[in-house]
Amino acid sequence: MGVSGAKEFYKGIGQINFEGKESDNPLAFRYYNPDQIVAGKTMREHFKFAISYWHSFGGHGSDLFGGGTRSFVWDEYKEPIRAAKNRADAAFEFISKMGFDYFCFHDFDLVQEGETFAQSELRLATMTDYLKEKKNATGIKALWGTANCFSHPRYMNGAATNPDFNIVARAGAQVKLALDATIALDGENFVIWGGREGYLSLLNTDMARELDHMAQFLTQVRDYGRQQGFKGGFLLEPKPMEPSKHQYDFDCATTIGFLREYGLEKDFKLNIEVNHATLAQHTFQHELEVAAKAGMLGSIDANRGDYHNGWDTAQFPNNIQEVTEAMLVFLKAGGVQGGGVNFDAKIRRNSTDIEDIFLAHIGGADIFARALLTADKIITSSPYESLRAQRYSSFDTGKGKEFEDGKLNLTDLYTIAKENGEIQLQSGKQELFENIINRYI
Ligand code: XLS
Ligand code: NI
Numbered sequence: 001m002g003v004s005g006a007k008e009f010y011k012g013i014g015q016i017n018f019e020g021k022e023s024d025n026p027l028a029f030r031y032y033n034p035d036q037i038v039a040g041k042t043m044r045e046h047f048k049f050a051i052s053y054w055h056s057f058g059g060h061g062s063d064l065f066g067g068g069t070r071s072f073v074w075d076e077y078k079e080p081i082r083a084a085k086n087r088a089d090a091a092f093e094f095i096s097k098m099g100f101d102y103f104c105f106h107d108f109d110l111v112q113e114g115e116t117f118a119q120s121e122l123r124l125a126t127m128t129d130y131l132k133e134k135k136n137a138t139g140i141k142a143l144w145g146t147a148n149c150f151s152h153p154r155y156m157n158g159a160a161t162n163p164d165f166n167i168v169a170r171a172g173a174q175v176k177l178a179l180d181a182t183i184a185l186d187g188e189n190f191v192i193w194g195g196r197e198g199y200l201s202l203l204n205t206d207m208a209r210e211l212d213h214m215a216q217f218l219t220q221v222r223d224y225g226r227q228q229g230f231k232g233g234f235l236l237e238p239k240p241m242e243p244s245k246h247q248y249d250f251d252c253a254t255t256i257g258f259l260r261e262y263g264l265e266k267d268f269k270l271n272i273e274v275n276h277a278t279l280a281q282h283t284f285q286h287e288l289e290v291a292a293k294a295g296m297l298g299s300i301d302a303n304r305g306d307y308h309n310g311w312d313t314a315q316f317p318n319n320i321q322e323v324t325e326a327m328l329v330f331l332k333a334g335g336v337q338g339g340g341v342n343f344d345a346k347i348r349r350n351s352t353d354i355e356d357i358f359l360a361h362i363g364g365a366d367i368f369a370r371a372l373l374t375a376d377k378i379i380t381s382s383p384y385e386s387l388r389a390q391r392y393s394s395f396d397t398g399k400g401k402e403f404e405d406g407k408l409n410l411t412d413l414y415t416i417a418k419e420n421g422e423i424q425l426q427s428g429k430q431e432l433f434e435n436i437i438n439r440y441i
Contacts, residue, residue, distance in 0.1 A: 007086075007089065008093065009073055009074055009089065009090040009093055009094075010090075010093060010094060010097060010354060010358070011354075012354075013027065013097060013354070013355060013358055014027075014097065015096075015097055015099065016028060016029060016097060016098050016099055016358065016362060017029065017099070018030075018032060018033040018034065020033075026359060026362075027355065027358060027359070027362065028362070029362060029365060029366055029369070030366050031365075031366040031367075031369035031370040031373065032362075032365040032366050032368070032369035033369070034099060038372055038373060038376050039331055039372075039376050039379075041335075043369055043372065044101065046335055046372060047340060047341045047365075047368055047369075047372075048101065048102055048143060048339070048340025048341065049098075049100045049101070049102065049340065049341050049342075049343070049361075049365055049368075050100065050101075050102035050103055050104045050143040050144075050340055050341065050342040050343065051091070051094065051095050051098070051100060051102070051103045051104070051342075051343060051361070052103075052104050052105075052301075052342055052343055052344050052345070053091060053103055053104060053105040053106070053109040053110070054105070054106055054109045055314070055343075055344065055345060055346040055347075056091070056094065056343075056357055057072070057074070057087050057090055057091050057094075057109070058087075058109055059346045059347075060072070061347075061348075061349040061350075061351075061352070062349075063349055066349075069349050069350065069352050070352055072087075072090070073086075073090070074086035074087045074089065074090040075087070080111055080112040080114075080123060081111065081123065081126055081127070083112070084110060084111035084112070084123070084127050084130075085127075085130055088110070088127070088130060088131055088134060089134075091103060092134050092138055092140060094357070094358075095138075095140050096138060096140065097358070098358070098361055098362075098365075100140075100361075100365075101139070101140060101141060102140065102141050102142065102143035102340055102342075103140065103141075103142060103143065104142070104143050104144050104145070104146075104191070104342045104344075105142065105145055105146070106145075106146050106147065106148040106178070107120075107124055107145070107146075107147050107148060107174065107177060107178040107181065108120075108148045108151070109148070110124065110127040110128075110131065110181070111123045111124060111126070111127045113152065117170075117173065120177075121177055124177055124178075124181055125181075127181075128180075128181045128184050128185060131185055132184060132185060135185060135186070141185075141186065141187075141188065142182060142185045142186065142187035142188065143187070143188055143189060143299070143339065143340050143342055144182070144187055144188065144189035144190060144191045144232075144235065144271075144299065144339070144342070145178055145179070145181055145182030145185065145187045145190055145191070146178060146190065146191040146192065146193060147171075147174045147175045147177075147178035147179075147192075149171045149174055149175065149195075149196075150193075150194075150195035150196045150243065154167055154170065155167065155171070155196050156196070157196070158194075158196045158197050158198070158199075158210070159171035159194070159196060159197060160172075160194070160197055160213060160214045160217035160218070161194070161196075161197045161198070161210035161211075161213055161214050161248070163206070163210075168213065168217065171217070172217065172220065172221075175192075175221055176224060178190075179221065179224065179225055179228070179230065180228070182230075182232075183225070183228055183229070183230050187232060188232045188233075188338060188339070189232045189233045189234070189235050189271075189298065189299060189338055189339055190221075190225065190230070190232060190233075190234050190235065191235045191236075191237055191271050191299075192218065192221070192234070192235070192236055192237070193236075193237040193239065193249075193271075194214070194236075194237075194239075194247055194248060194249050195239070195242075195243055195244065195247070196243060196244055197210075197214055197244075197247060197248050197249070198241075198244035198245070198246045198247035198248050199244060199245060199246055200244060200245050201245070202246075210248070211248060211258070214248060214258075215258070215261075215262035215264065218234075218236075218262075218264055218268070219262070219264065221234065222234055222264065222267045222268070226267075232338060233267075233268075233269050233298050233299075233337065233338040233339065234267050234268045234269070235268065235269055235270060235271040235298045235299055235339065236249050236255050236259070236268055236269075236270055236271065237249065237270070237271040237272075237273060237276070237301065238250060238251050238252050238254070238255045238270060238272065238273075238276055238277075238280070238287070239273065239276040239279065239280075239312075240276070240279050240280040241279060242279065242311060242312050250280060251276075251277070251280040251282060251287065251290075252270055252272065252282075252287045252290040252291045252294075252296075253290050255270060256270070256290070256291070256294045256296060259296075265294075265296070268296070269291070269296040269297065269298030269299075269337060269338070269339075270291045270296050270297065270298050270299075271298055271299040271300070271301055271339065271342075272284070272287045272288060272291055272297070272298075272299070272300055272301065273300075273301035273302075273303065273344055274300075274301070274302060274303050274304050274305070274317065274322070274326075275303050275304060275305040275312050275313065275314055275315075276301075276312070278305040279305065279310075279311075279312060283322070283325070284322060284323075284326050285322070285325045285326045285328070285329050288300075288326055288329040288330060288333070289329050292329060292332075292333035295337075296337075297333050297336050297337055298336060298337055298338060298339045299336050299338070299339020299340060299341075299342065300336060300339065300340070300341045300342065301342050301344035302317050302341050302342065302343050302344065302345065302364060302368065303315060303316065303317060303343070303344050303345035304316070304317045304318065304319055304322065304345075314344060314345050314346050315345060315346075315348070316343065316345040316347070316360040316361070316363055316364045317345070317363075317364050317367050317368065318363055318364075318367050319367070320367060320370060320371060320374075320441055321437070321441070323367050323368060323370075323371035324370075324371040324374045324375055324378075324437060324440075324441055325437065326371070327368070327371040327372045327374070327375035327376075328375045328378060328379065328384075330372075330375070331372070331375050331376060331379060332379070341368060343360075343361060343364050345360065345364065347360045374440050374441050377440050378436065378437065378440045382436050382439075382440060383436065384433065384436050384437075387429065387432070387433065387436075388433075391426070391428075391429075399416055
């Protein structure tokens with residue numbers, strides 16, 4: 001089958017367009033207007049929305065208690081390359097119909113892993129060429145690539161942190177090929193998610209040695225990529241647990257500390273996922289803020305968790321409060337550095353209509369767009385910013401300013417406090433801040 005994709009997979013669904021918030025059409029954007037300018041950039045540029053290849057074209061809906069509920073037309077061929085090309089055709093059709101510009105992939109989302117390493121290498125090379133043609137024909141780009149170093153049984157004790165060197169080497173080989181594919185596809189970033197880089201039990205784990213190995217591994221990945229001319233960002237994706245009991249990239253603060261300890265902070269940034277943040281007992285906006293402060297806000301994996309479940313449900317985003325607060329941080333940070341917003345989200349197991357995947361992405365894009373518009377209004381026309389600044393105004397002049405400038409020692413603080421006498425309480429005004437957010441939503 002040619003690159004143009006002779007076959008139509010999403011029959012009966014046309015181009016998804018912006019129709020405005022009064023539209024009754026469920027297959028239209030109500031807030032996401034790609035060319036609309038907000039805070040100096042178009043929405044398209046702010047978000048760089050990406051489709052995740054694995055959930056959207058590989059997720060059949062299986063869970064711990066049952067198999068898949070969706071059978072994809074593009075899986076009709078048993079022969080792996082034919083099936084993979086079919087899947088790529090479906091992916092590019094879907095992304096084009098959504099009007100998005102990007103996709104994200106694992107090596108073995110593109111094609112089924114082979115029986116041997118050599119066979120996998122060949123398959124991957126074939127599919128990279130095929131995707132390159134499709135990319136050139138459509139202009140749809142790779143936001144990031146990554147290697148799946150967690151599904152195969154060989155990685156049950158970890159990949160880069162496996163206690164068996166031969167597995168570490170195998171992971172290295174796999175990452176090399178995934179990075180080669182990403183570079184060949186002009187991928188803008190390379191992600192590493194360490195789903196099994198951690199432990200199931202600390203009793204059988206030499207944590208210090210494993211962390212050293214992980215750093216050594218990432219250093220070699222970085223050096224190889226740069227030698228091959230890769231200029232994009234390397235991104236670590238924090239997640240505290242699942243599938244491991246404990247994962248080393250627990251949250252943003254932990255991951256930043258790790259990167260700095262091993263001198264990797266110049267090349268690596270973070271890919272922040274909403275449901276991973278909440279699994280770590282943080283909010284999404286907290287994680288964005290931590291990364292932004294460190295200059296490491298690289299990219300976003302958009303989804304949401306469930307208030308009542310403690311696991312990674314990876315639902316499509318639809319919590320306007322959460323995303324609006326996140327967009328406040330996003331706008332103030334000047335957006336993400338080099339990355340975008342990848343929908344690392346899956347439709348529910350009982351969502352089995354062909355249109356459901358469209359509805360999910362439309363909802364996700366609309367929530368981000370609406371939140372961006374709201375956050376921009378809050379910043380530009382509400383008292384939010386000035387109220388917050390006001391809380392710190394005692395540091396703007398006088399002794400407070402001297403403290404910030406490092407000109408006061410502990411004895412100076414003692415003298416000032418003694419002279420001050422009793423201090424008047426200053427309200428935190430939390431409810432006022434909350435009301436302002438709600439007013440603009
Ligand atoms: C899983 C992760 C995964 C990464 C890519 O929890 O979010 O999907 O984004 O390996
Ligand atoms: Ni993710």
